[in-house]
Amino acid sequence: MESNTTSIQMGNSSHSYGWVSIVLHWSMAISIIALFVLGLWMVGLDYYSTWYHQAPFVHKSVGVIVVLTMLVRLLWNTSQPRPQIQGSVAMGLIAHTAHLTMYLLVVLLGVSGYLISTAESQPISVFNWFEIPVLFEPFDYQADIAGDVHEILAFSLIGLVGLHLVAALKHHLYDGDDTLRRMLKPIKNETN
Template identity: 55%
Template structure:
């Protein structure tokens, strides 16, 4: 089953979820590592280039994910989830969409601060739109880093909550996101 139903996620949603999750974790680790590289490190130029390219592609993937989410039925929360859990989960999910977008926009504003485009591998480049604001690269850099840490923190809470549902509550919350089912 590719599409979502009111009781479960389809394969497209599941694949996009895990793709975005692993790419975000990877970009976070890459970002931390590459900012400490020194001038003569062989990765000094390549690592940021990959980070930026993958970041732009991730942005597109998240837009695709949102489009898919809005054009599909929304699986309803499991009946054993309490109202406060449902509300909290809903707002966490909203933030888990919003934060990556904000992190990526701020990252884009670092690279384009002096009007240069962002290159996505050798495939295409995204032109600068907003540039030349005083010390834009520094301000955008601060925001990029702080929001990235908040995002990873929130994603960790999200993952712990899923594990709690799986191992303690023993419900289908996590399994719904691992396998598409028709029932």
């Protein structure tokens, strides 16, 4: 006798992403874009702005959470099957390389942000929930050097995110495959 209950697909399958991967993907995508916009906006604030201290606090806190979420995502990805890439082998290799590069950029942004934030030997408070301690004595021009690196990495990541979006839309609109649809909700295997 068949059960009429519908199970929620939390994990990935060979043809579809599960809800955990989907939620991790979109929460990171939204957070990364928001951090980029907030970063651009906050560097233009003057000392007398009401957001002069609050915007960097929010930026740092969300940044730490994004890096921690990226680490969770990497662990999750190693324990899950990877849905087959739709398209040629070359496109699959490009997609895989782009994903790894985005993951690396997020981690490097976290490191450079840490160096900016701890340049005055102050820990990073994450929404006053917990602190990331200063692990070593700051070096000369740490905030300036790390700030320049952080900016380059941020623009590189947002550029790659833009290319990722264009590729997803190309798959959806031009190729007509399930690449984008399967990152919106789990897709049942049509052979079942």
